[in-house]
Amino acid sequence: MTDNGKRDIIICENVKKWFGDFQALRGISTRVFEQEVVVIIGPSGSGKSTWIRCINRLEVHQEGRIVVDGIELTSDVRNIEQIRSEVGMVFQQFNLFPHLTVLQNITLAQTWVRKRTKAEAEEKAMALLERVGIPEQANKFPGQLSGGQQQRVAIARSLAMDPKIMLFDEPTSALDPEMIKEVLDVMKELAQSGMTMLVVTHEMGFAREVADRVIFMDQGQIVEEGTPEHFFTNPQHDRTKLFLSQIL
Amino acid sequence: MTVYVAPELKPPEPPPEARQLGAWVWLRKNLFSTWYNSLLTVVLGLAIVAGARGAFAFLLSPDRLWGVIPPNATNYAVDVYPRPELTRIWVVLAVVMTLVGFSAATWRPTGKTSWGTVLAVIRATGAAVFAVGLLVPGFFGGRVPLLVAGAVLILIGAVGIRAAGERAREENLPILGVVAGVLVLAVAVIWLLPVAETTKVPWTVEALVLVAAYLVGRPVVRAVGEKVLKVVLSFLWVLSLPVIYLHLERKPIIPWETVISWLPWVLPILAVGYLAIVYNSRAGREQAAAVNAVLVVAALGTWTVPAPMAARLLLLLLVGFTLAAPTFASSEKGRRNFLVGWTGAAFFLVYFVTLSVAETGLETQGDFLGGLNLTFLLALGGMLLSFPIGIMMALGRTSTMPIFRLLSTGYIEVVRGVPLITVLFFADKVVPRFLPPGLDFDGVVKAIIAIALFSGAYLAENIRGGLQSIPKGQYEAARALGMTTAQMTMLITLPQALRAVIPAIVGQVISLFKDTSLVAIIGLADFFRMARDIVPNQPTALGSQIENLVMAAVVYWIFTFSFSRASLRLERKLGVGTR
Numbered sequence: 001m002t003d004n005g006k007r008d009i010i011i012c013e014n015v016k017k018w019f020g021d022f023q024a025l026r027g028i029s030t031r032v033f034e035q036e037v038v039v040i041i042g043p044s045g046s047g048k049s050t051w052i053r054c055i056n057r058l059e060v061h062q063e064g065r066i067v068v069d070g071i072e073l074t075s076d077v078r079n080i081e082q083i084r085s086e087v088g089m090v091f092q093q094f095n096l097f098p099h100l101t102v103l104q105n106i107t108l109a110q111t112w113v114r115k116r117t118k119a120e121a122e123e124k125a126m127a128l129l130e131r132v133g134i135p136e137q138a139n140k141f142p143g144q145l146s147g148g149q150q151q152r153v154a155i156a157r158s159l160a161m162d163p164k165i166m167l168f169d170e171p172t173s174a175l176d177p178e179m180i181k182e183v184l185d186v187m188k189e190l191a192q193s194g195m196t197m198l199v200v201t202h203e204m205g206f207a208r209e210v211a212d213r214v215i216f217m218d219q220g221q222i223v224e225e226g227t228p229e230h231f232f233t234n235p236q237h238d239r240t241k242l243f244l245s246q247i248l
Numbered sequence: 249m250t251v252y253v254a255p256e257l258k259p260p261e262p263p264p265e266a267r268q269l270g271a272w273v274w275l276r277k278n279l280f281s282t283w284y285n286s287l288l289t290v291v292l293g294l295a296i297v298a299g300a301r302g303a304f305a306f307l308l309s310p311d312r313l314w315g316v317i318p319p320n321a322t323n324y325a326v327d328v329y330p331r332p333e334l335t336r337i338w339v340v341l342a343v344v345m346t347l348v349g350f351s352a353a354t355w356r357p358t359g360k361t362s363w364g365t366v367l368a369v370i371r372a373t374g375a376a377v378f379a380v381g382l383l384v385p386g387f388f389g390g391r392v393p394l395l396v397a398g399a400v401l402i403l404i405g406a407v408g409i410r411a412a413g414e415r416a417r418e419e420n421l422p423i424l425g426v427v428a429g430v431l432v433l434a435v436a437v438i439w440l441l442p443v444a445e446t447t448k449v450p451w452t453v454e455a456l457v458l459v460a461a462y463l464v465g466r467p468v469v470r471a472v473g474e475k476v477l478k479v480v481l482s483f484l485w486v487l488s489l490p491v492i493y494l495h496l497e498r499k500p501i502i503p504w505e506t507v508i509s510w511l512p513w514v515l516p517i518l519a520v521g522y523l524a525i526v527y528n529s530r531a532g533r534e535q536a537a538a539v540n541a542v543l544v545v546a547a548l549g550t551w552t553v554p555a556p557m558a559a560r561l562l563l564l565l566l567v568g569f570t571l572a573a574p575t576f577a578s579s580e581k582g583r584r585n586f587l588v589g590w591t592g593a594a595f596f597l598v599y600f601v602t603l604s605v606a607e608t609g610l611e612t613q614g615d616f617l618g619g620l621n622l623t624f625l626l627a628l629g630g631m632l633l634s635f636p637i638g639i640m641m642a643l644g645r646t647s648t649m650p651i652f653r654l655l656s657t658g659y660i661e662v663v664r665g666v667p668l669i670t671v672l673f674f675a676d677k678v679v680p681r682f683l684p685p686g687l688d689f690d691g692v693v694k695a696i697i698a699i700a701l702f703s704g705a706y707l708a709e710n711i712r713g714g715l716q717s718i719p720k721g722q723y724e725a726a727r728a729l730g731m732t733t734a735q736m737t738m739l740i741t742l743p744q745a746l747r748a749v750i751p752a753i754v755g756q757v758i759s760l761f762k763d764t765s766l767v768a769i770i771g772l773a774d775f776f777r778m779a780r781d782i783v784p785n786q787p788t789a790l791g792s793q794i795e796n797l798v799m800a801a802v803v804y805w806i807f808t809f810s811f812s813r814a815s816l817r818l819e820r821k822l823g824v825g826t827r
Contacts, residue, residue: 058724078533085730095725099744108739109729115579154725161729 088158148179327618349461364416371405638707714745
């Protein structure tokens with residue numbers, strides 16, 4: 001339990017990770033409570049992406065503990081698949097399945113992993129496409145969509161699994177400036193609906209407006225964390241001040 | 249600095265008209281642009297004319313014995329297949345035609361072409377015929393009809409294009425219509441030429457069966473739905489191969505005594521199969537693995553004791569089903585499909601094995617499948633079987649499990665390291681020594697298996713290339729959605745990989761088709777061997793080997809060229825929507 005009475009849904013304790021000799025994570029410890037929106041910022045190579053990819057075990061941490069919704073991440077296959085179906089992930093490069101239509105992209109995992117019938121899955125998919133604002137694109141292929149539309153489909157695809165947590169790995173970095181807003185709007189709506197979200201992004205406007213908490217990382221560690229207000233008006237650490245002065 | 253503000257945004261304009269180049273301008277531009285290019289054009293042109301004249305002089309010389317080929321048409325098609333039983337071949341062909349018709353109705357090629365293209369092809373054909381007429385040496389009678397025919401075709405094409413004008417370029421002619429037109433033309437030609445009644449009538453009937461199947465297929469597709477029919481037809485195509493083979497080779501079609509003697513084995517295994525599949529689809533990983541382990545031991549155990557071949561193979565088949573059950577049969581619907589699939593596969597396996605070891609009542613000497621018939625059977629069988637082998641080996645080689653990787657890599661490298669002839673010899677002479685007594689396939693089956701194993705290794709490397717071209721993000725997205733490795737492979741990576749390597753796969757299929765000619769080495773009389781040895785050695789055809797080989801080359805070319813054209817269409821069709 002945290003001070004505001006909400007349950008911890010992600011617990012990271014001293015998480016470390018190496019790529020060969022290079023240490024990408026140098027001991028990350030933090031907790032995320034239910035319905036919290038955490039924005040992670042930092043320079044490239046600071047370990048932001050590596051960390052959130054550890055949370056659904058696309059990367060394997062070597063030391064420390066990660067507990068997601070009461071299940072500790074170990075190499076046990078069943079744990080991993082269970083966690084992955086409850087943690088949605090949105091990628092920088094969308095990673096839609098190019099050989100399937102938009103609708104099939106969203107129904108595939110529902111029928112195979114969640115074991116829903118085709119009719120249920122399609123109903124859910126159409127409702128989600130409605131929610132992200134592109135129901136008319138259902139029968140097109142991803143290649144025929146703009147980047148912003150593709151990213152919104154990717155969000156709908158993750159939401160279709162009814163995840164408890166959503167991870168966003170630089171969701172707007174590959175988009176034209178004009179398309180960033182349409183994706184951010186969907187994410188804002190999602191945050192307001194009470195989804196637990198971890199967002200790696202360079203969109204400071206989004207962090208200021210939506211985040212409950214901002215985490216600044218550098219060199220594989222958490223340098224400073226606090227409310228957006230604290231961050232953008234009164235940063236403490238020199239490294240944070242330097243970073244913010246260069247991007248704002 | 250000056251400020252510019254656009255008054256209003258411009259609407260799009262049509263592209264500028266492409267200027268039609270006259271023939272003279274085209275020649276100037278492409279063949280005679282400079283004095284040394286002109287020189288090159290003249291010299292090469294003379295060389296081509298000289299070469300063509302030489303070739304035609306050879307091919308059309310009065311010494312050539314082209315006359316021996318038409319009377320041997322039946323031999324080329326079926327070799328020594330007993331003539332009173334030829335109706336079996338026509339029946340088989342009718343079955344294939346029915347499948348083709350239904351498939352055409354289901355996969356309905358929606359491609360369109362234009363009258364302009366068709367007329368241009370006619371014009372080009374006319375030009376080619378006319379050129380042949382010009383190049384034919386000497387002044388014998390052959391020249392005039394060629395020149396006249398060529399001129400007529402050119403005229404039809406040119407006048408047609410002129411008359412159609414702008415409309416010639418509209419793509420409004422369905423490909424299926426063109427194919428139907430060619431079919432009608434082919435049937436008409438058979439009836440106009442002096443062809444024996446015994447050839448004319450059956451081929452006309454086969455063409456009618458094809459058209460009828462298409463026409464019946466349309467309403468069936470509407471009633472049953474495209475998706476269901478696609479699955480059913482795919483199964484029927486795979487099943488057609490052994491059914492065709494057995495129908496051609498066995499008489500009676502089903503030996504009931506053998507079937508009944510096997511039932512005490514087959515029925516219990518069938519029942520065990522139901523239980524194991526249902527159990528595995530619900531049980532956890534460990535329990536399912538235990539069931540699989542017991543079944544593997546039981547399956548291998550039956551090979552050490554006297555048991556019917558059907559029982560041994562049935563148990564191996566069951567292992568495949570139970571292994572896949574936890575992944576694909578965990579939903580109510582998946583389980584039902586799995587049980588139906590198991591029943592079907594089991595019955596089919598028993599049918600096939602029963603017939604392969606049954607005596608045949610057909611009156612003949614030795615292997616009696618031959619000619620084009622055999623070439624097709626080898627190519628079709630090799631192709632169908634090499635796909636599962638190739639896919640499994642490709643997945644094995646990219647697997648993270650060292651044992652699978654080692655076995656697949658070893659298999660691929662060994663098979664690719666030896667010539668096909670070696671593999672054929674090995675299958676024919678060595679493998680039978682290791683098989684348990686009572687199981688000796690005949691030469692055709694051994695050849696099919698050898699070709700499939702050989703081609704499978706090459707296919708595996710092609711598919712591996714495709715798998716490596718899939719971006720890492722696709723794997724991550726599939727994993728992030730909670731898919732298991734099996735689901736990821738079957739639903740995400742493999743379909744994309746296969747699509748990416750269609751050109752390489754078609755190349756492999758073409759070389760497989762041509763490689764079937766090597767079965768002559770193990771004594772089978774395929775189309776090529778008919779042309780090289782059997783037909784030219786008849787007393788009435790002595791000294792005609794070259795003519796027969798040229799004809800064989802043309803036939804092989806027609807088929808391989810059609811393959812590569814068809815694959816181009818397939819590529820374009822599957823390319824829709826990919827990035």
